[in-house]
Amino acid sequence: MRLKRLHIRYYPPGMFLDYEKRGQLKTKCIDLLKLTPETDVNELVSEIRASEPLITSSCVEQVKVLICKLQEKALQAHILPLTNVAFNKSGSSFITGSYDRTCKIWDTASGEELHTLEGHRNVVYAIAFNNPYGDKIATGSFDKTCKVWSVETGKCLYTFRGHMAEIVCLAFNPQSTLVATGSMDTTAKLWDVESGEEVSTLAGHFAEIIALCFNTTGDRLVTGSFDHTAILWDIPCGRSVWDADIGLCLVTLLGHNDEVLDVCFNYTGHLIATASADGTSRVFSTETFQCLCQLEGHKGEISKVCFNPQGSRVLTASVDKTARVWCAKTGACLQVLEGHSDEIFSCAFNYEGDTIITGSKDNTCRIWH
Incomplete structure (x- = not known):
């Protein structure tokens, strides 16, 4: 598997991972439903890396930037679907x-x-x-x-x-x-x-x-x-x-x-x-x-x-x-x-x-x- 792109899901908070597997483009989602403005970004990224092999050291900084953007808007979403x-x-x-x-x-x-x-x-x-x-x-x-x-x-x-x-x-x-x-x-x-x-x-x-x-x-x-x-x-x-x-x-x-x-x-x-x-x-x-x-x-x-x-x-x-x-x-x-x-x-x-x-x-x- 090879990560192609990361992008934000604002509502509810999360990230989409577009990746290639056996020549096919696939997408998976990382839910960040408990994200708040007080969440420790470094700690959260470490937790994500431990459970998601697509998040490698080369994209850690990009993940941090996306999470910071989500923190800024995490409280503005609809509370229901x-x-x-x-x-x-x-x-x-x-x-x-x-x-x-x-x-x-x-x-x-x-x-x-x-x-x-x-x-x-x-x-x-x-x-x-x-x-x-x-x-x-x-x-x-x-x-x-x-x-x-x-x-x-x-x-x-x-x-x-x-x-x-x-x-x-x-x-x-x-x-x-x-x-x-x-x-x-x-x-x-x-x-x-x-x-x-x-x-x-x-x-x-x-x-x-x-x-x-x-x-x-x-x-x-x-x-x-x-x-x-x-x-x-x-x-x-x-x-x-x-x-x-x-x-x-x-x-x-x-x-x-x-x-x-x-x-x-x-x-x-x-x-x-x-x-x-x-x-x-x-x-x-x-x-x-x-x-x-x-x-x-x-x-x-x-x-x-x-x-x-x-x-x-x-x-x-x-x-x-x-x-x-x-x-x-x-x-x-x-x-x-x-x-x-x-x-x-x-x-x-x-x-x-x-x-x-x-x-x-x-x-x-x-x-x-």
Whole structure:
């Protein structure tokens, strides 16, 4: 075995060791869960060397530097596992939701915590920036509410109440005038960001709604459900008086043989990608409503799917501990992102499409270039 690279896992504290064994690149993790600012670094390194043969004398100083970095930030982590991650438009900051009932805003370059958003009474499960503006964040919780926050101050602006069960997905429209929420109560709701009022309820699924996404113009919303279908809704644009009966079902997209766990539009609104518990992702045309290609290769359910800004690539995250990059036109797998030690529940491209963030049940986020 030969050590290739060391890198930090901030949350919870630890280090990843990338090493080569019989020509294959592998990764193992050293947990440092008891690390505190008072921990004796030299003593800790000696303990690590005694139990880990990959840590040789040549890399001791590097290990010390990494542990010192961890000590500086060891008290800033979520105290319970992460639920979701999301970039702002530029990728300069990202947010994390957690079972600890908070959402945190982080600086991507430094890893510094900028704000902790506190106020939910249960798990913060769904999170989103109001891209491209990036001045607001929406959080959806198992407490059945959605909150809108100021990015600059970290203060709560509105709390949306009305769902009868957990909120598990949400999205801003591109104009940042509406927030859509999806719930385990089988409905989606639209909320006015300026007034804080409910605009309408979208009812049509026969099971829990667990994914939704606006198209680029904001006049269409796609929802994915445990009923094995995705529904495309017509959402009138504008800021005039709203009719409570808006939200017409345009088409139901069929083909998956298990729950649809995520859905998204590409940036032109001409394509929809779906992710399913059946282990596949599909790309549909919004003009013909036909399936254009099927993305096959994951060894377990796919929990998240998104397009790159150019619409040429699809990114998927799976319980098989990998994320994959696909050709949106042919469905061919172009790259497999390996390294997480547990299932990946979230993934996203930055606005330029040259950086990817993944969030995993191993309590870490990884940034890929």
